[in-house]
Structure formats: structure tokens, C-alpha cells
Amino acid sequence: MDQPEKTDKKIAENPAGRTGALEKAAAPIARLRLADSLLNLCRANSLWPMTFGLSCCAIEMMSSGMARFDLARYGAEVFRPSPRQSDLMIVAGTVNKKMAPAIVSLYEQMPSPKWVIALGNCAVSGGPFAIEDNYAVIEGVDQLIPVDVYVPGCPPRPEGLIEGIFRLQEKITGKSHPFPQNRHPQKKS
Numbered sequence: 001m002d003q004p005e006k007t008d009k010k011i012a013e014n015p016a017g018r019t020g021a022l023e024k025a026a027a028p029i030a031r032l033r034l035a036d037s038l039l040n041l042c043r044a045n046s047l048w049p050m051t052f053g054l055s056c057c058a059i060e061m062m063s064s065g066m067a068r069f070d071l072a073r074y075g076a077e078v079f080r081p082s083p084r085q086s087d088l089m090i091v092a093g094t095v096n097k098k099m100a101p102a103i104v105s106l107y108e109q110m111p112s113p114k115w116v117i118a119l120g121n122c123a124v125s126g127g128p129f130a131i132e133d134n135y136a137v138i139e140g141v142d143q144l145i146p147v148d149v150y151v152p153g154c155p156p157r158p159e160g161l162i163e164g165i166f167r168l169q170e171k172i173t174g175k176s177h178p179f180p181q182n183r184h185p186q187k188k189s
Contacts, residue, residue: 049076050079052091060092088114089116091103118142118147120152124151
């Protein structure tokens, strides 16, 4: 009688069914601050967004990659066609309940570390569709997957997405200007 209670308690504490030895094996043996900071700098300067747009905000996302705004200057050029090749999901547009399982599935297929940007009012909070009578719209993609950066606007300008990329890079590296060419010049007295 005592044995099944221990097993049930073990499953309740650890629903994935992992043992303590496996969890300890996943932790790094030693942390190297310089190597971690260099790795984070490389990650921040080589973001690979997934080609994924749900509605009108996707046009703004596409235009941010064109020559006028040139997202490639900031390290996020390569829009990948597969979630297994990307590390950044830009949810651009209205999230419907019918689309929710596909969004979660795509997010789960992305390799770690992975980040999410909610682009536009519809992805952030449901936008103009967030009314009581509209039962099909999810009021914010953060109810489905964790969001790192929110970019508001209806539709948001491409500059807003570029600013969101900057905020994500700041979150990854801990520095406000991970690119040397983006630093503001110092005023000389």
C-alpha cells in the first residue's frame, strides 16, 4: 500500500516522468561567462525568423525585409520556411481558435532557444476583434505560447518590427546595442 502512494507522489511532483538523475544531467557542469556571452551575442546577431503571417500585419513583416528597411542589417535576414530551421516566431496578425493548434505545433517544433514576437494589436490583445460577441478570436497569442516582445500597432510599421528585434537582442545579450554600428556617436565637448 505504501509503495503506490510514493509512485503517485513522484508522478505528481514530476509529471514528465523524468528521474532526478536525468534532470541533473541536463544542467551544465560548469558555466563559462565569456563563452556564454559570446554565444548569446552570436544568437542575437543571427536570428532566423520563421515565415509565418496570419493576416494584414504579415505585409508589414515582409516589407521590413525589403530593401527600404533591410532587416538583414540587424541580423535577422534569413526567413526560414520550416520551424525546425528557425529560432524566432513572429506572430503577425489575428489568432483564431481554429489556428491555435497549428501555432502551438509550430512553436513546439522550433529548436531551443526560441523566441516569439507578437506583431500587431491582434496578436498582442485581439485588436478590434476582441469583443464579447466574437467567440473565434484569441485575445493575445500569449495565452497559447510565451511571448518575449510585443510590437503594438494596427498595422505596425516596419520600423516597429525592427525596434522589436532590437528589444529581443537586448533581452538575449543584456546589452542595449549589441551591434557596434548601431551605437550612437558620443558628443564631444
